[in-house]
Amino acid sequence: MGGRIVGSGRETRWVWDGGDGGTMLVLNGMAYSRFVGFELDGRGKAGVGFHYQATQGFQTEVTHRHLAFRGFTSAAVLEDHPNEGQALAETTFENCLFEHCERGVAFLQFNDYDYTFDGCEFRDSGVAIDCDHGNFYIRNCHFEGSRVVDVRDGSEHCSSIRRSTSTGSRAFVLRSSSVAPLTIQDCHVEGWKNPEGAVLLSRPPVLLFDCVFTKPPQDRQSLGLPPVRLSGEGQRLLVSGNQIHGAPELIQG
Numbered sequence: 001m002g003g004r005i006v007g008s009g010r011e012t013r014w015v016w017d018g019g020d021g022g023t024m025l026v027l028n029g030m031a032y033s034r035f036v037g038f039e040l041d042g043r044g045k046a047g048v049g050f051h052y053q054a055t056q057g058f059q060t061e062v063t064h065r066h067l068a069f070r071g072f073t074s075a076a077v078l079e080d081h082p083n084e085g086q087a088l089a090e091t092t093f094e095n096c097l098f099e100h101c102e103r104g105v106a107f108l109q110f111n112d113y114d115y116t117f118d119g120c121e122f123r124d125s126g127v128a129i130d131c132d133h134g135n136f137y138i139r140n141c142h143f144e145g146s147r148v149v150d151v152r153d154g155s156e157h158c159s160s161i162r163r164s165t166s167t168g169s170r171a172f173v174l175r176s177s178s179v180a181p182l183t184i185q186d187c188h189v190e191g192w193k194n195p196e197g198a199v200l201l202s203r204p205p206v207l208l209f210d211c212v213f214t215k216p217p218q219d220r221q222s223l224g225l226p227p228v229r230l231s232g233e234g235q236r237l238l239v240s241g242n243q244i245h246g247a248p249e250l251i252q253g
Helices: none
Strands: 004-005 014-015 025-027 033-041 048-052 062-070 075-079 093-096 097-099 103-107 115-118 121-123 127-132 136-139 142-144 148-156 159-162 165-167 171-177 182-185 188-192 206-210 212-214 235-238 243-245
Touching: 033 048, 048 212, 062 075, 127 136, 142 206, 171 182
Parallel strands: 004 033, 014 033, 025 048, 033 062, 048 075, 062 093, 062 097, 075 103, 093 115, 097 121, 103 127, 115 136, 121 142, 127 148, 136 159, 142 165, 148 171, 159 182, 165 188, 182 206, 188 212, 206 235, 212 243
Antiparallel strands: none
16 A cells, blocks of 8 residues: 655656566555556557556555556556455546557456546557446547547446547447446547447436537448437437537437
8 A cells, every 4th residue: 555656757668578468567455556657668569567456455546647558468557356346446547648559448347436537648549448347537538549449338337528539439439338327528529430320329328418529430322420329219318519510410320
C-alpha cells in the first residue's frame, strides 16, 4: 500500500527485452498508490504492461497519470486474477497515451468499479477500453483507428462517456451489458467503419444527447447508414440535441 513510482516523462522509458507474450509488471495487492510520468514499450512482443493480479487483498485508489503504453499484444493494462472477491476499483487514468496495443485497458472482474479515464488518447487499438462487469466514466478522451471498437461495455452499474471523440474506428460503443444504464453526452464520432452502426446497443436504457455523428459508412445505394443500432423490441433510448451529417436519421434497427 501507498507505493509511488515517478519518472521524468518521455525521458523515462521501460523497454521490454524478453520473450513474446511476457508481462512487464505484476501488481499484487496494490492500493492507494501512484504511477506518474513514464513510458512502457512492449515493442510488439510483450503481452501485458501492468497486470493487476490480486491474491493479497482488494486493490483500490490507484492513480495512473502522464503515462504512455506502446506495443502490447494482449493489453497495456489488464485487471484479471484467479481469486474471487479481489478486484481493482476506484482507479484513474489521467492524461495517458495508448498506442498500438491490442487492448488499452481491460478490466474483466466483478467489483472492478469506478474506472475513470480523463484526457486519455487511444490509437490503433483492437479494443481501446474493455469492460466486462464493473463500470467506468470516460471524460475528454480521444479514440482513433480501433479495429474492433473503442469501448466494449459489459458493465453492471451505470457508466458514462462524455466530451470524447472518435475518428476512423470500426465502432464507438459495443454494449453487451444486460442490466446497466449508459449515458453518452457531447461526443463527436467520425468515419466509423461498421455498417451496423457506431453505437451498438443491448437492452438496458441509454441516454444519448448533444452528440455529433459525421462521415458514416454507405450502403450499396451510396446512402449514409445511421449511427445507432437498437437491440430490438423493448430498448429504452432517450435522445436529445444530436446531429447527424451524411445519414438520413439517427437510428437503425
